[in-house]
Amino acid sequence: MMGTEPVVVSIGKPEPFDDNADFFCPYSIEYAGKRKVSYAGGMDAVQALQLAMKKIGSDLAYLAKTEGVPIGWLQDTPGETGF
Secondary structure (H helix, E strand, O other): OEOOEOEEEEEOOOEEOOOOOOEEEEEEEEEOOEEEEEEEEEOOHHHHHHHHHHHHHHHHHHHHHHHOOOEOOOOOOOOOOOO
16 A cells, blocks of 8 residues: 555566567556556566566565655555565
């Protein structure tokens, strides 16, 4: 939560890059009427998903810092996003 605003994280299904053995995993973060869309790439679907979750954690930490409001998975754990 960002104050009372929900922060919604959506993670897409890892997909192979065109004509390549590598994969990418798309994700989006929605907050305060804004939406950030990005992805992470990996050697396989599992690595792409793992790296997407790490990137989401970094993006949420940056968002919390720039907005000046701790983001947390639960109300009593500010800064712990689950990613």
